[in-house]
Amino acid sequence: DTGSAAAIPVNPNYDIAYVTPVSIGTPPQTLHLDFDTGSSDLWVFSSHLPASQIRGQTIYVPANSSTAKLLADHTWSITYGDGSASRGNVYVDNFTVGGLTVENQAVQCALQVSTSFTRESNIDGLVGLGFSTLNTVVPKSQLTFFDNAKPHMDEPVFTADLKWKSEGTYDFGFIDEKKYTGKITYVPVNTSPGYWTFTSSGYAVGSGNFSATSIVGIADTGTSLVYLPPSILTAYYRQVEGATSSRTYGGYVFPCNSKLPSFTFGIGEARITIPSSYISYAPVTAGSSTCFGGLQSSSSLGINIWGDVALKAAFVVFHGGNPPTIGWAKK
Numbered sequence: 001d002t003g004s005a006a007a008i009p010v011n012p013n014y015d016i017a018y019v020t021p022v023s024i025g026t027p028p029q030t031l032h033l034d035f036d037t038g039s040s041d042l043w044v045f046s047s048h049l050p051a052s053q054i055r056g057q058t059i060y061v062p063a064n065s066s067t068a069k070l071l072a073d074h075t076w077s078i079t080y081g082d083g084s085a086s087r088g089n090v091y092v093d094n095f096t097v098g099g100l101t102v103e104n105q106a107v108q109c110a111l112q113v114s115t116s117f118t119r120e121s122n123i124d125g126l127v128g129l130g131f132s133t134l135n136t137v138v139p140k141s142q143l144t145f146f147d148n149a150k151p152h153m154d155e156p157v158f159t160a161d162l163k164w165k166s167e168g169t170y171d172f173g174f175i176d177e178k179k180y181t182g183k184i185t186y187v188p189v190n191t192s193p194g195y196w197t198f199t200s201s202g203y204a205v206g207s208g209n210f211s212a213t214s215i216v217g218i219a220d221t222g223t224s225l226v227y228l229p230p231s232i233l234t235a236y237y238r239q240v241e242g243a244t245s246s247r248t249y250g251g252y253v254f255p256c257n258s259k260l261p262s263f264t265f266g267i268g269e270a271r272i273t274i275p276s277s278y279i280s281y282a283p284v285t286a287g288s289s290t291c292f293g294g295l296q297s298s299s300s301l302g303i304n305i306w307g308d309v310a311l312k313a314a315f316v317v318f319h320g321g322n323p324p325t326i327g328w329a330k331k
């Protein structure tokens, strides 16, 4: 089997996150979910939520699905690195993404979500595409959509073709040669942290020399920005007129009309360049002439994160073989 579905920016001005339409249950209920390779819970806004916590999201109503079955006495609770959180109970139901169906997919129904989720009215939940070891369901942890679908797939892969301020795609079970140029460079993945963890071979700022240095980080479709060690940030923002690290805004900011260099990172011998337009991320507040950078420091996270700002500069193959690998290509 294979599947292909759109990755749609939730906001027309800034790529905060991308949502993908999915069908759950019988008759199918369509929700728009944030596919997140940096977590492993599939959870949705549901009919179990208090109305006060719903602000325009589409909810999943298991009672209206003839194929929904409560997973009795199972619960889940997750807190994300940005402080967002949700918790609830668990059903199994049919789950379809771009024509690819998994029967008996664990669909975690929210009974409570944090205000950050309530405020994001275009996101109806998350689909974790990390390793199932990170799933929070107790007493028995559940498999991700990818782990459930893998045995039925033509190839045990999914690919991310995210785009700057426009609609991209997630493909499942096949690699679409038309979506990239040149060759795909694969590097090993360390699955023990539970994320798609790999080592980049170094970086360059603008047209400067490439600095060969190992950067261990995760490929995370569910994170908007790129978070890297402070030394790399200093090297980058030193080249940006008026750039400062702002305590007020919690990161590097600069005048929106400053000229930004591009940022290149290494995948083995290959090089992926993030255009400067992706790094001038957004005004700090609507209409401000101060902009927040798409590259930020990872020092407070304890992990380097290649989020959407980096991923949308490439075609990325998440290969779930034995052992898993991750592939990067220009496009």
Ligand SMILES: C[C@H](Cc1ccc(C(C)(C)C)cc1)[C@H](NN)c1nnnn1Cc1ccc2c(c1)OCO2
Binding pocket: 017, 034, 036, 037, 038, 039, 079, 080, 081, 082, 084, 116, 117, 120, 123, 220, 222, 223, 301, 305
């Ligand atoms: C934050 C997302 C998970 C999420 C996605 C969307 C949302 C909103 C809908 C409300 C917009 C909240 C949360 C990320 N996913 N792998 C994640 N989940 N757990 N760790 N990370 C990565 C990390 C960790 C720390 C950080 C960060 C990132 O941004 C700022 O500080």
